[in-house]
Amino acid sequence: xxxxVALVPQEIEGRNLENTxxxxxxxxxxxxxxxxxxxxxxDGVIPTVSVEEAMDIxxxxxxxxxxxxxxxxxxxxxxxxLGNSPLEYSLDRVQGKKLIMxxxxxxxxxxxxxxxxxxxxxxxxxxxxxxxxxxxxxxxxLIVCAxxxxxxxxxxxxxxxxxxxxxSGMIDIEESDxxxxxxxxxxxxxxxxxxxxxxxxxxxxxxxxxxxxDVKVAAEIDCVEVVPVFHEGHIVAMDVSGGVRxxx
Amino acid sequence: xxxxVALVPQEIEGRNLENTxxxxxxxxxxxxxxxxxxxxxxDGVIPTVSVEEAMDIxxxxxxxxxxxxxxxxxxxxxxxxLGNSPLEYSLDRVQGKKLIMxxxxxxxxxxxxxxxxxxxxxxxxxxxxxxxxxxxxxxxxLIVCAxxxxxxxxxxxxxxxxxxxxxSGMIDIEESDxxxxxxxxxxxxxxxxxxxxxxxxxxxxxxxxxxxxDVKVAAEIDCVEVVPVFHEGHIVAMDVSGGVRxxx
Numbered sequence: 021x022x023x024x025v026a027l028v029p030q031e032i033e034g035r036n037l038e039n040t041x042x043x044x045x046x047x048x049x050x051x052x053x054x055x056x057x058x059x060x061x062x063d064g065v066i067p068t069v070s071v072e073e074a075m076d077i078x079x080x081x082x083x084x085x086x087x088x089x090x091x092x093x094x095x096x097x098x099x100x101x102l103g104n105s106p107l108e109y110s111l112d113r114v115q116g117k118k119l120i121m122x123x124x125x126x127x128x129x130x131x132x133x134x135x136x137x138x139x140x141x142x143x144x145x146x147x148x149x150x151x152x153x154x155x156x157x158x159x160x161x162l163i164v165c166a167x168x169x170x171x172x173x174x175x176x177x178x179x180x181x182x183x184x185x186x187x188s189g190m191i192d193i194e195e196s197d198x199x200x201x202x203x204x205x206x207x208x209x210x211x212x213x214x215x216x217x218x219x220x221x222x223x224x225x226x227x228x229x230x231x232x233x234d235v236k237v238a239a240e241i242d243c244v245e246v247v248p249v250f251h252e253g254h255i256v257a258m259d260v261s262g263g264v265r266x267x268x
Numbered sequence: 269x270x271x272x273v274a275l276v277p278q279e280i281e282g283r284n285l286e287n288t289x290x291x292x293x294x295x296x297x298x299x300x301x302x303x304x305x306x307x308x309x310x311d312g313v314i315p316t317v318s319v320e321e322a323m324d325i326x327x328x329x330x331x332x333x334x335x336x337x338x339x340x341x342x343x344x345x346x347x348x349x350l351g352n353s354p355l356e357y358s359l360d361r362v363q364g365k366k367l368i369m370x371x372x373x374x375x376x377x378x379x380x381x382x383x384x385x386x387x388x389x390x391x392x393x394x395x396x397x398x399x400x401x402x403x404x405x406x407x408x409x410l411i412v413c414a415x416x417x418x419x420x421x422x423x424x425x426x427x428x429x430x431x432x433x434x435x436s437g438m439i440d441i442e443e444s445d446x447x448x449x450x451x452x453x454x455x456x457x458x459x460x461x462x463x464x465x466x467x468x469x470x471x472x473x474x475x476x477x478x479x480x481x482d483v484k485v486a487a488e489i490d491c492v493e494v495v496p497v498f499h500e501g502h503i504v505a506m507d508v509s510g511g512v513r514x515x516x
Contacts, residue, residue, distance in 0.1 A: 026419075026420075027275050027276070027420050028275070028276060028278065028279055030276065030278035030279070030418075031276055031278070031418060031419050031420060170278075170279060171274075171279050171444075171445070171446070172274075172275050172279060172445055172446045172449070173445055174445035174446075174448060174449055177449060196419075196469065197419070197420055197421055197422035197468055197469050197470075198419070198420045198422075200422060200467075201420070201422055201425060201449070201453060204452075204453060204456050204457075205449060205452060205453070208452050208456055209452075219448075220445055221444065221445050222445075
């Protein structure tokens with residue numbers, strides 16, 4: 021199986037991915053929040069680029085049925101229900117709720133990958149579940165690193181490398197240059213994963229603004245079994261048969 | 269000094285680089301050819317994206333004064349004088365000649381970096397000379413990997429990492445995520461540099477089409493002392509005082 025890694029989303033914008041399973045990674049922190057939210061039985065996540073888009077979408081729902089989620093400069097947006105800390109996405113907060121989440125980098129990466137028949141949202145927390153499903157889908161795999169403000173983000177490449185490592189234990193793989201680089205990067209840092217994430221530009225920035233715990237949470241491997249997939253504008257859980265939970 | 273590495277040119281397109289020294293790397297094979305050509309005293313290199321642009325520019329010169337250079341699918345272009353093998357750019361072929369060279373990836377990277385006051389063309393062959401000049405210029409440094417067809421190319425990132433390693437021996441450096449990744453990549457593969465280049469997608473492709481010797485030549489470190497810089501549409505030698513050789 022061919023495994024490709026796009027180190028920034030711009031690498032694959034405009035490409036036809038109809039024979040590819042895409043895995044989008046925005047490990048600090050959107051992917052990690054989404055893994056928790058879906059594991060805690062939210063009623064799907066709607067990713068949006070802007071606050072205004074999130075507000076517009078929310079008008080279609082009763083106030084008790086949704087949560088507005090997202091951050092600017094690491095802090096929760098004024099008037100929103102949740103910020104972008106994975107620990108906020110707990111069962112008691114998110115169960116049964118539609119999450120309308122503004123996440124610039126993650127959303128851009130999802131849009132770059134949208135022609136793929138399946139777009140999985142991956143993080144360290146759900147690597148094995150994601151890889152099992154991707155292997156079952158039996159197409160070439162493209163891992164898209166969301167990056168940060170159109171630039172490469174090391175934490176996403178390290179996580180992509182962890183996916184490649186996991187996939188290489190399940191199947192024979194053929195690696196692209198981006199894939200081999202992410203794989204080498206993960207192998208180099210994996211014994212000190214938390215430290216490596218803390219040293220990334222975004223990791224340092226989170227630590228400096230009081231979100232160091234989130235970096236530790238993001239580095240935890242295989243805590244949840246769910247596979248979030250982007251399906252008709254919503255991120256929902258997909259089971260290993262390829263079925264998705266129906267959303268409202 | 270802050271050192272940044274753009275792993276693909278799209279990362280920095282549209283950015284203002286007026287306080288930055290840019291180093292563009294397209295190690296297989298344009299940068300390597302240019303290092304040889306400038307060392308062998310050519311009368312400057314004019315990079316162009318298309319064959320048509322190269323032909324148009326050539327009309328301004330007498331036939332004995334220029335060489336048309338470049339490749340498509342690794343082979344010399346029909347009617348051109350030189351292909352893209354570094355060994356072709358020898359003293360007896362290029363001395364005193366204007367080289368009009370079509371190189372898609374390298375040219376795109378140069379254009380992405382063009383707002384920088386100095387754009388150096390770097391390769392393994394001239395690392396130390398390039399780094400010395402970049403340090404003398406005393407601005408932040410941005411290394412731009414040319415990549416291949418808008419995708420990440422491992423050989424350029426490895427070479428970028430070699431530049432970072434060299435710079436870190438000359439000055440205190442502050443690394444971006446791309447910089448740290450390139451640096452780790454180089455440290456991981458540097459003892460088997462030729463092998464690493466041979467295993468890149470482009471390296472394998474060159475070997476499979478009969479250009480394996482070029483990959484070996486591209487992996488040779490510090491063979492020439494020249495620093496090619498992009499200056500008013502021409503690539504010419506710059507000396508350590510910042511002066512450029514006058515071109516016709």
